[in-house]
Amino acid sequence: MKKHEEKKDEALKIKTQPRDDHQVTLIVVLESEQMEGAKHRAARKISERKSIPGFRPGKAPYEVVVRSFGESVISEEAVDLLLDEVYPKALEEAKLEPAAAGSLEKVEDLDKKPKFTFTVPLAPTADLGDYRLIRLPYDWKEPGEDKAKEAIDELRRMYTKTESVSRPIETGDFVMIDLKGVQAKAAEGAAPAIDRPGLPVFVRDGEKDDEFPFKGFSKELVGLSGEESKSFSHKYEKDYKDENLQGQTVIFDVKVKMVRGSILPDLNDDFAKQVGPFENLQALREAVKANLATQSKAEYDDDYFAKLMEKIKEKAAIKYPPQVIDHELEHVMEDLKSRLAEQGLDMAAYLKSREMDEEKFLAEEAKPIAMKRLERSLIMDQLAKVEKIEVSREMLQSSFEQTWGEYQGDAGFQKSMRGKSQPPKQLMNTVAMESANRAYVQQTLNRLKDIATGQAPELPMEEETKKPAVKKSSKAASPKGTKTAGPKAAGEKKAASSATSSKVKKPVEGSKKPSAATPSPKGTSSPKGKKTAPQK
Numbered sequence: 001m002k003k004h005e006e007k008k009d010e011a012l013k014i015k016t017q018p019r020d021d022h023q024v025t026l027i028v029v030l031e032s033e034q035m036e037g038a039k040h041r042a043a044r045k046i047s048e049r050k051s052i053p054g055f056r057p058g059k060a061p062y063e064v065v066v067r068s069f070g071e072s073v074i075s076e077e078a079v080d081l082l083l084d085e086v087y088p089k090a091l092e093e094a095k096l097e098p099a100a101a102g103s104l105e106k107v108e109d110l111d112k113k114p115k116f117t118f119t120v121p122l123a124p125t126a127d128l129g130d131y132r133l134i135r136l137p138y139d140w141k142e143p144g145e146d147k148a149k150e151a152i153d154e155l156r157r158m159y160t161k162t163e164s165v166s167r168p169i170e171t172g173d174f175v176m177i178d179l180k181g182v183q184a185k186a187a188e189g190a191a192p193a194i195d196r197p198g199l200p201v202f203v204r205d206g207e208k209d210d211e212f213p214f215k216g217f218s219k220e221l222v223g224l225s226g227e228e229s230k231s232f233s234h235k236y237e238k239d240y241k242d243e244n245l246q247g248q249t250v251i252f253d254v255k256v257k258m259v260r261g262s263i264l265p266d267l268n269d270d271f272a273k274q275v276g277p278f279e280n281l282q283a284l285r286e287a288v289k290a291n292l293a294t295q296s297k298a299e300y301d302d303d304y305f306a307k308l309m310e311k312i313k314e315k316a317a318i319k320y321p322p323q324v325i326d327h328e329l330e331h332v333m334e335d336l337k338s339r340l341a342e343q344g345l346d347m348a349a350y351l352k353s354r355e356m357d358e359e360k361f362l363a364e365e366a367k368p369i370a371m372k373r374l375e376r377s378l379i380m381d382q383l384a385k386v387e388k389i390e391v392s393r394e395m396l397q398s399s400f401e402q403t404w405g406e407y408q409g410d411a412g413f414q415k416s417m418r419g420k421s422q423p424p425k426q427l428m429n430t431v432a433m434e435s436a437n438r439a440y441v442q443q444t445l446n447r448l449k450d451i452a453t454g455q456a457p458e459l460p461m462e463e464e465t466k467k468p469a470v471k472k473s474s475k476a477a478s479p480k481g482t483k484t485a486g487p488k489a490a491g492e493k494k495a496a497s498s499a500t501s502s503k504v505k506k507p508v509e510g511s512k513k514p515s516a517a518t519p520s521p522k523g524t525s526s527p528k529g530k531k532t533a534p535q536k
Helices: 032-049 062-069 071-093 145-158 219-223 267-273 280-314 322-342 347-356 358-387 391-406 413-415 426-453 488-500
Strands: 013-018 023-029 102-108 117-119 125-128 161-164 174-183 192-202 229-235 249-263 318-320 389-392 469-471 504-508 530-532
Touching: 023 071, 023 102, 023 347, 032 062, 062 071, 062 249, 071 102, 071 117, 117 322, 145 280, 192 219, 192 249, 219 229, 267 280, 280 358, 280 426, 318 358, 322 347, 322 358, 347 358, 347 504, 358 426, 389 391, 389 426, 391 413
Parallel strands: 102 504, 389 469
Antiparallel strands: 013 023, 023 117, 102 117, 125 318, 161 249, 174 192, 174 249, 229 249, 504 530
């Protein structure tokens, strides 16, 4: 071994201190010889990059490099070299599994025994407790004939023809009104709470929760004729969606401007052919009933599994560091911005319409959503692991076909495929992975429902839980490139973890800095005030 070269396999002196935020303070102390060896290697690297008169690149003696560039420059380079070597090794020896890049909080005693203090964000954990004791009946019932009739009646109204009438307003009419609403306790001259001239209204038979300006409003118009007016009051509930109207009594003034009677189409085979690819009225009824059942079940399942997740969370111990929730928060905001862009809006306009600034929106709305999504994902991952969820190739094939069909029906996808004979390979891989995730999640939810209804099979008694696997089948092959994965794509998570676990951020500005003889590591300032090690 050359002089001043440290032993790379030498055990590190490590101390760990757990923190309350699911992070660990990791303290690593090196021998002075290790720092000296790193400084000599740093000098060689500097001499390779920068020209020194009289010497070939990398061949200048250590003392010459020190005189040319200074001790502090060499020490900074040496610290960078040590960080790349020491941090991953310290994680391994301390048996720590990080969730993201660690932070180097301070460096001390570089001229003696160098001491590095890191903050390590730990990988999230989820202990589900006695989740198999949770019970929740599954009571979904298929919508009856009355719901199918309502849906078909709504279809008929969509194809309704109208004509002006001079009679009083009846159910089923379309009317135009001038509407003004003033709060009963408003000061004299105060602006109306509601002012909608030329408001179109459909006078429906029944009430809808989202009817404007309140449920059952259109019934107040029945019996009025054109140019007639009417005044009446309505008291809003204390939990009404519009905060300005919660618990308020509003006096409405209505003036009818126009009345158009409805001419509904006859309910027959011709109507069925008009609204879609149906041979007759019976085929339309069956399609409507099937669609209602699908929608009803999806809504019931959303509510059912949300309740189950809350029950599991009550018994579970879920831990994660702040960096993980920050990462999930970024995804929440990206999703929102993408949806807004599809509607031709941007974040600034959205926040203005909500009368919120970004800081308040992040804290009050986006972060709770991110936490809920993260915790659900952790629960699902752990549940799948403990329950040994398997996905057959038939399930993968079926999921792929469904997902691919949805892509093909999307207008944006159709536009992007114009002039192309085959979809890009990257897109097909994305569809395959999404299909695998969907199948995996659905299998996990099915098992969760079986547990909650007391129908789940007993778990085999094993000391170790195997990773979820694909059940082999000779009947059908999975889509090319498809792999099994959990809700977050297990393979991607592992790759991401290994890519970030060995990285470390440099010291926080304002922390205790080494003296001139022991300069602090170099770095670039990050938005949060920390110095971040350059990516290598």
